[in-house]
Amino acid sequence: MLQPSEYSYNGKSNPPAPNQPNFNPVKTVSAPVEQATIGRTLVIKGELSGSEALYIDGRIEGKISLPENRVTIGRNGVVQANITAREVVVMGKVSGNIECTDRVDIRSEGSVTGDVSTIRISVEDGAVLKGGIEVRSGEHKQNQSQQKPEAQKAAEPPKAMAATANA
Numbered sequence: 001m002l003q004p005s006e007y008s009y010n011g012k013s014n015p016p017a018p019n020q021p022n023f024n025p026v027k028t029v030s031a032p033v034e035q036a037t038i039g040r041t042l043v044i045k046g047e048l049s050g051s052e053a054l055y056i057d058g059r060i061e062g063k064i065s066l067p068e069n070r071v072t073i074g075r076n077g078v079v080q081a082n083i084t085a086r087e088v089v090v091m092g093k094v095s096g097n098i099e100c101t102d103r104v105d106i107r108s109e110g111s112v113t114g115d116v117s118t119i120r121i122s123v124e125d126g127a128v129l130k131g132g133i134e135v136r137s138g139e140h141k142q143n144q145s146q147q148k149p150e151a152q153k154a155a156e157p158p159k160a161m162a163a164t165a166n167a
Helices: 138-146 149-155 159-165
Strands: 035-038 043-049 053-056 059-073 078-090 093-095 098-106 111-113 116-118 120-123 128-130 133-135
Touching (some): 120 133
Parallel strands (some): 035 053, 053 059, 078 098, 093 111, 098 120, 111 128, 116 133
């Protein structure tokens, strides 16, 4: 059965009480996204590692290792490093190999020179990609985490031999 609203029209207008807000915002609970930022004027030479997302708008030379997180190279970012991350978004320039456990996204203004190994890849119109691409399946990722590195090498035949054996 329908109940009349507190503010329904009954010949008179019933404005909300002045002490009460006229709406209740929905509160959501989510973990805050921690993201480190390397600013436009910063230059880092060496090895970067950590456990939070990284936004690069400056220059990095060396190695970036954030296997459980996202690395974003901003429009002004210039990276001359191998990158290991869960997800990589490129809007600037990258010279080096990218090893991703989830996704690589090269935006229209982005440029990558190096080999890319990932499960999913997106390259927008206008983006530049010079190098090899290896797109793995999701099953390959799960098998890697379950097997020891030595057992995996023994169980998986070399790619060149596998291609010629089936021909």
